[in-house]
Amino acid sequence: MTDLTSRLGLDDTGSVWRGAPYPVLVVSAAGVIAQANDAALRLLPGAVPGAPLADAVPAWLSRAHAQVHDPAHDPVARDAAGTSARGPIGAATFEARPVRDGDAVAWWLTDATDLERATQALRVERERTAFLDRASSELLSSLNLDRCMEVTARLAARHLADAALVILPPARRRHPVAYCGPDGTVVREELVVDPESVPGLAEALQGYPPPPSRWICPAAAPGWLARDGHVEVGSMVVTALPGHGVPAGALVLLRGSGHARFSEGEEVFARLFAARAGAAMSAARLYAEQAGITETLMRELLPPRICDLHGVEVAARYRPSEHTARIGGDFYDIHPPAEPGQESLIVLGDVAGKGLEAAAVTGKIRHTLQALLPLAGDHQRVLELLNGALLTGGGHTRFVTLVLASIRCAGDRVRLRLTSAGHAPPLIIRTGGRVEEARTEGTLIGVLDHITSVTDTVVLDPGETCLLYTDGITEAMGGPLGDEMFGDQRLLEELRRCGGMPPEALAERVEMLSSQWVGGGDHDDMAVIAITAPRLAHLSAVGGHGRGGFTA
Amino acid sequence: MTGADGLSAWRDKLWHAAVAGDEYAAADAALAALDHDISMETLLLEVVAPVQARVGLEWEANRITVTQEHTATAVNERVLAALAHHPVARRAAAAREPGAGRVAVACVDGEWHAMPARILAEVLRLRGWRVDYLGAQVPAPHLIAHVHRTGCDVVALSSSIPTRLPAAHAAITACQATGTPVIVGGAAYGPDGRHARLLGADAWAPDGRTAADRLAAGPAAAGQAMDYLPHLDDEAYTMVSRSARRLVRHVMSGLEERIPAMASYTAQQRHHTAEDVAHIVDFLAAALYVDDPELFGRFLTWTAGVLTARGVPAGTLLPALDLLAGRLEDFPRASALLAHGHAAVNAAGSESLHPATERPHDRLRPKPAEARPVHAARGHAAHLHSG
Numbered sequence: 001m002t003d004l005t006s007r008l009g010l011d012d013t014g015s016v017w018r019g020a021p022y023p024v025l026v027v028s029a030a031g032v033i034a035q036a037n038d039a040a041l042r043l044l045p046g047a048v049p050g051a052p053l054a055d056a057v058p059a060w061l062s063r064a065h066a067q068v069h070d071p072a073h074d075p076v077a078r079d080a081a082g083t084s085a086r087g088p089i090g091a092a093t094f095e096a097r098p099v100r101d102g103d104a105v106a107w108w109l110t111d112a113t114d115l116e117r118a119t120q121a122l123r124v125e126r127e128r129t130a131f132l133d134r135a136s137s138e139l140l141s142s143l144n145l146d147r148c149m150e151v152t153a154r155l156a157a158r159h160l161a162d163a164a165l166v167i168l169p170p171a172r173r174r175h176p177v178a179y180c181g182p183d184g185t186v187v188r189e190e191l192v193v194d195p196e197s198v199p200g201l202a203e204a205l206q207g208y209p210p211p212p213s214r215w216i217c218p219a220a221a222p223g224w225l226a227r228d229g230h231v232e233v234g235s236m237v238v239t240a241l242p243g244h245g246v247p248a249g250a251l252v253l254l255r256g257s258g259h260a261r262f263s264e265g266e267e268v269f270a271r272l273f274a275a276r277a278g279a280a281m282s283a284a285r286l287y288a289e290q291a292g293i294t295e296t297l298m299r300e301l302l303p304p305r306i307c308d309l310h311g312v313e314v315a316a317r318y319r320p321s322e323h324t325a326r327i328g329g330d331f332y333d334i335h336p337p338a339e340p341g342q343e344s345l346i347v348l349g350d351v352a353g354k355g356l357e358a359a360a361v362t363g364k365i366r367h368t369l370q371a372l373l374p375l376a377g378d379h380q381r382v383l384e385l386l387n388g389a390l391l392t393g394g395g396h397t398r399f400v401t402l403v404l405a406s407i408r409c410a411g412d413r414v415r416l417r418l419t420s421a422g423h424a425p426p427l428i429i430r431t432g433g434r435v436e437e438a439r440t441e442g443t444l445i446g447v448l449d450h451i452t453s454v455t456d457t458v459v460l461d462p463g464e465t466c467l468l469y470t471d472g473i474t475e476a477m478g479g480p481l482g483d484e485m486f487g488d489q490r491l492l493e494e495l496r497r498c499g500g501m502p503p504e505a506l507a508e509r510v511e512m513l514s515s516q517w518v519g520g521g522d523h524d525d526m527a528v529i530a531i532t533a534p535r536l537a538h539l540s541a542v543g544g545h546g547r548g549g550f551t552a
Numbered sequence: 553m554t555g556a557d558g559l560s561a562w563r564d565k566l567w568h569a570a571v572a573g574d575e576y577a578a579a580d581a582a583l584a585a586l587d588h589d590i591s592m593e594t595l596l597l598e599v600v601a602p603v604q605a606r607v608g609l610e611w612e613a614n615r616i617t618v619t620q621e622h623t624a625t626a627v628n629e630r631v632l633a634a635l636a637h638h639p640v641a642r643r644a645a646a647a648r649e650p651g652a653g654r655v656a657v658a659c660v661d662g663e664w665h666a667m668p669a670r671i672l673a674e675v676l677r678l679r680g681w682r683v684d685y686l687g688a689q690v691p692a693p694h695l696i697a698h699v700h701r702t703g704c705d706v707v708a709l710s711s712s713i714p715t716r717l718p719a720a721h722a723a724i725t726a727c728q729a730t731g732t733p734v735i736v737g738g739a740a741y742g743p744d745g746r747h748a749r750l751l752g753a754d755a756w757a758p759d760g761r762t763a764a765d766r767l768a769a770g771p772a773a774a775g776q777a778m779d780y781l782p783h784l785d786d787e788a789y790t791m792v793s794r795s796a797r798r799l800v801r802h803v804m805s806g807l808e809e810r811i812p813a814m815a816s817y818t819a820q821q822r823h824h825t826a827e828d829v830a831h832i833v834d835f836l837a838a839a840l841y842v843d844d845p846e847l848f849g850r851f852l853t854w855t856a857g858v859l860t861a862r863g864v865p866a867g868t869l870l871p872a873l874d875l876l877a878g879r880l881e882d883f884p885r886a887s888a889l890l891a892h893g894h895a896a897v898n899a900a901g902s903e904s905l906h907p908a909t910e911r912p913h914d915r916l917r918p919k920p921a922e923a924r925p926v927h928a929a930r931g932h933a934a935h936l937h938s939g
Contacts, residue, residue: 141731144703151731284700291701326694480823480830481804482797501619502573505626512664515689520662535573 022108023094027053029069029103031062040109043089060087061096061107068098068105086112093117128269131159135273139280143287149178150186152241152251152277158184160270161253161262165225166241166277167195168249169205181227182256195250197222200238204250210238213262218254225252235261239270241278244286248278301327301363303527307336309344311409313532315503317511321354321472321525328525329358330470333366335373342408343417345369345376348468348529349402350423358525361398365390379404379419380453383445390446399446403468407531414460414533419453421445424474427492428458429465429506433499435492438466460533463500467507468531472524473514486517503530559598562590566603566631570624571616578627579634592640593678596632596671597760604628604667612854614861625667632670636677644678654704655767658686658695660711660720668738669710672760676708679764692723699730706733706767711740714747714851715834718793718841721751725779728752733774737763747842752778781841788883789840796833799879803829806875829872831855836876839889848889849896856900866901870894 017024023040025047027033033056036047047056054062064085084097089109093116099106138151149166156164157180168176174190181187195202199220200210218226218233226233234257241248251274255262262270303318320328329351337344347369351358368389372382382404390400401422408415418426422444428436442453460466469491476486494513498506507530514526562585569577585595607624610616616624635641657673659666666688673685684702686695699707707727711720717740727734733754741748741756748756754775757763784790792799804826808814817825832852839848852873856866873894880886 138731141729142703143700143730147703147731287700291697480797480800480826482800497617497619498622499619500573501623502575502626502630504629505622508626508664509622 022110024109025053025057025107027065027105027107029105031065034104043094043109058087058089060085061089064096064098065105065107068100069103086116128272131155132272132276135159136276136280139277140283142280143284145281145284145288146176146178146188148277148281148284149176149249150180150188152281153178153180154184154186156251156253156270156273156277157181160266160273161237162256162259163227163254165252165254166249167201167205167252168281169247177224179227191224193222193224198225198238198252201250201252204238204240205247207240207242207247210240210250212264213237213267218257221254226254232257234259237262237267237270239267239274241274241281243278243282248281248285251277298327300366301331301359303332304334307334309334309336309407310340311534312344312407312414313503313534314346315507315530315532317507317526317528319472319511319515319523319526321523325355325359327356327359327362329354329362330472330525330527331359331362331366332468332527332529333369335370335376338373343376343406344408345373346405346407346468346529346531347402348405348423348470348527349400350470350472350525350527351400352398354525358398361400364393365400365402376404376406379406379417379455383419383421383442383451383453387445387448387451391449399444401444403440405466405468405531410459412462412533414531416458416460416466416531417455418458418466419455421451421453424469424471424488425456426458427467427469427495428460429467429495429498429501431461431463431499433496435495460531462533463535465498465501465503465506465530465532467495467510468529469510470525470527472526473510473528476514476518476523476526478518478521482519482521486514490517500535502535503532506530506532557598559590559594562595562599563603563606566599566628567606567624570603570607570627570631571610571620573620573623573627575627575630578631582631582635583638586638586640592635592638592644593675593761596635596674596678600628600631600635601668601671601760612858612861614858628667629670632667632674636674641674641678644680648680648682652680652682653706653767654682654684654702655706655708656684656686656695656698656702656704657708658690658710659688660709660716660723661689661691662716662719663711663713663738664688665712668712668760669708672708672710672737672763675760675764676767679768681767690723692719692726695723696726696730699727699732704732706735708763708767709734709736709753710738711736712738714740714838714842714847716740717747717751717838718789721779721841724751724753728754728774728776731774735763735766742844742847747844747847750781750842752776781843783843783885784841786883786885788880788886789837791883792833792840792880792886793837796830796837799833799876800826800830802879803833803872803875806878807871810871810875828869832869832872833876836886836889836893840885843885845889845892848893852893852896853900856897860901866897869897873897 018037020037021039023043024037025033025040026035031053033047033049033051033053035049040047044056053065084095086093086095092111092113094109095112097108099108135155138155139148142148142151149168153164153166163179163181166178174192177189177191179187195205199216204210213235216236216238218236221233221236233254235255237253239251239253241251251270253262253270303316306314306316314334316332318330318332320326322328330349331351332346332348335345349362349365351361351365365386368386369382372385375381375385403423403426404419405426406417418438418440419442420440421442425440426438428438430436438456438458440454440456443451445451458466474486474488474491477483479486491510494509498509501509507528510528511526515523562581565581566578569581582595582600585599586592604625607621611618611621655676657669657676659669670685673683677683684698684704686698695707709720709723711717720736720740724734724736735755735757736748736753737757745756745758752775755766757766807825814822835848835851839845852869855869859866859868873890877887877890880890
């Protein structure tokens with residue numbers, strides 16, 4: 001077999017090879033340069049034949065040559081034509097491809113500077129895009145401002161700097177701050193600090209563009225920013241977190257003195273990240289504000305907590321029709337006696353319609369009834385006044401049906417005065433399981449000028465219960481076949497099995513039966529109140545009554 | 553219950569008071585246990601929880617009525633409320649550190665049994681957590697609104713009825729989509745927590761103590777919110793779930809043809825039969841959702857046991873299964889499940905085929921509410937929610 005060296009040097013292709021535009025080096029197994037063409041000598045003047053490769057070329061190339069001959073090196077990779085090495089020669093980047101023949105190797109070098117640059121740029125862009133993508137999905141997943149701050153600080157510290165700090169405009173003179181150090185642990189706190197003490201921070205918090213990093217002296221960073229034991233700050237970037245018209249806060253990136261300073265490209269990229277973080281934080285703040293407003297406005301409309309009624313046990317359940325809502329057109333209220341020995345008043349009602357509009361009317365009715373409490377000794381009078389208030393209230397006309405229950409203890413028994421205004425009469429569950437309907441009826445409220453009502457008086461023995469409920473219970477559509485109404489009859493049958501149950505169990509059972517009747521389908525608002533004469537002496541230590549249903 | 557742990561006497565005391573509806577005696581028993589140096593956590597997890605589990609077992613065996621079951625549960629809840637106000641609990645709350653973790657404890661929508669979640673909430677409070685207890689049947693939108701509002705560190709989700717697993721899955725993924733990890737517990741997830749893994753929960757705990765320990769072990773990162781279950785591609789679950797009521801009608805008319813005695817059924821008997829069938833269809837859908845024949849088999853074995861306890865042959869379930877199989881023969885997974893169920897019923901009871909004619913009792917069928925405590929108790933008394 002003809003030796004590669006002699007073939008390249010002696011045959012008639014030699015001159016072609018010498019003049020080839022690509023540098024070529026032929027190197028022996030021992031690492032000595034055997035041949036070098038003109039282009040190779042221009043690039044590597046020391047690569048004359050006879051010179052050791054290690055002296056004539058950069059280390060990466062001589063290492064690659066050694067690997068080609070290393071038996072420990074993967075033979076498949078070693079023999080593959082595509083095996084190549086890449087590294088710098090002078091200011092340029094070269095790719096070296098070995099062509100073997102026997103023990104000698106011809107290294108063909110091609111200038112890969114542009115390719116290298118493009119590859120590098122592509123890699124950076126890909127990393128940044130992937131990072132922004134991940135950052136966006138992490139930031140957008142939460143509508144909680146604290147969590148958004150934490151995510152922003154953590155992502156920034158991990159991907160953009162050694163440590164990062166998110167700072168918000170002050171609330172009650174304290175700045176909410178999230179700091180993430182090189183260990184990835186986020187600390188959240190509220191600090192009384194002066195943003196003016198950090199160059200550019202006060203401007204960023206006011207929405208002005210902060211100065212470029214190179215103008216910021218890291219030594220100026222105060223202790224709450226450059227934290228002991230974490231980073232000795234070598235460079236610092238301050239970026240505004242843009243919000244909805246007003247700045248959401250500012251992001252400070254810190255890099256240790258051992259690391260490269262922030263490049264201009266990195267600063268631009270930090271601003272891209274900050275734009276996303278700021279948008280997410282602003283959305284979270286907006287949500288928190290709106291949720292707070294809703295919470296405040298809704299507080300009056302939520303079912304009240306069950307309070308102690310001195311010797312009477314009460315339990316309530318409430319389930320609005322819409323899954324997303326916490327209030328609806330059904331309502332109840334519990335007014336303990338003004339003085340011991342007087343009557344308590346419980347009201348349960350149903351405003352026509354459902355959703356927020358109906359709920360708003362329930363608020364009005366509950367307020368009116370609250371004002372009429374001193375007159376509660378006369379149910380008819382209370383209903384007349386309420387009727388008048390609703391009729392003259394103007395605006396959208398809505399009517400309401402309700403039940404008034406005035407409650408007084410009489411020894412172990414409980415005496416109830418019950419008045420229905422167009423509402424299903426209360427049911428009395430006797431101890432033995434007999435179920436009676438209270439003999440009360442009356443006109444619904446908010447339609448006619450004159451209303452009438454009949455009040456019934458009922459006495460509960462210990463363990464007996466009076467149940468008030470809205471038609472959302474009995475008119476529930478569903479059942480195993482899907483098209484039946486739950487109905488009064490089924491409710492009565494179930495209640496006959498409930499004699500002697502504690503009121504919580506009874507109210508829960510009624511709501512449960514009706515809800516399960518509906519299955520996953522739509523249902524109307526549901527409200528249930530059970531008023532029970534205690535079976536045993538009242539256990540006052542057990543006061544942990546919660547709100548009805550899941551509204552807690 | 554053996555006295556090996558020295559707690560059985562307390563459990564017995566509480567049980568008798570609860571089933572008698574005597575909240576005074578029940579609270580006295582609980583408070584006396586504390587006076588005897590039983591820790592609050594032990595009292596909650598090893599006395600109150602097992603007593604609640606026993607409520608379900610006793611109903612299953614037809615030894616207590618539905619009324620007693622509900623009454624005992626209500627008494628246990630009052631005991632919990634009393635314990636929450638006990639100085640031990642108050643001291644724990646007062647000693648909570650400012651940076652304590654915040655956890656939301658909730659039952660999945662449609663889950664009525666709040667006791668296990670409530671016990672867990674109390675245990676976590678004792679261990680220094682800041683706890684938001686959201687109660688029974690929390691619709692996912694409420695849960696998510698709460699998570700956004702409070703930014704809680706973790707959500708603990710309890711479900712005991714397997715038919716609510718699809719709803720649990722929706723809640724788990726919705727929480728994870730906010731970056732909040734979810735720990736789940738309860739009988740619904742299977743004895744070994746297999747359904748918790750399938751639905752992508754970040755952690756599963758077989759009982760309250762394990763759940764508390766797991767939460768104490770440190771923050772879990774929320775898994776990738778992922779609601780894709782490849783086996784649902786065959787649309788069997790979708791079909792059964794969406795047309796559940798039509799399937800019930802089909803089975804009912806088929807039963808009337810096959811069983812002449814049904815002609816003399818009262819409206820109520822007919823209604824209860826329809827409820828039985830609806831329940832079978834619901835569990836079939838759940839088993840299709842998590843692709844687990846054993847879920848369906850366990851339900852049928854359990855139902856057969858309940859029927860037998862009330863003097864009804866388990867074989868009454870077979871015609872309904874056969875009619876469903878005829879309707880669903882285009883869906884191989886459904887057919888396999890029904891065949892598995894058929895075998896489970898055969899194994900559980902006699903082959904007697906006199907369906908529902910001599911029903912002595914009109915409350916044969918376990919409603920989910922009744923099924924719940926029984927499931928909690930059945931063989932794995934130490935579930936997140938019972939344990």
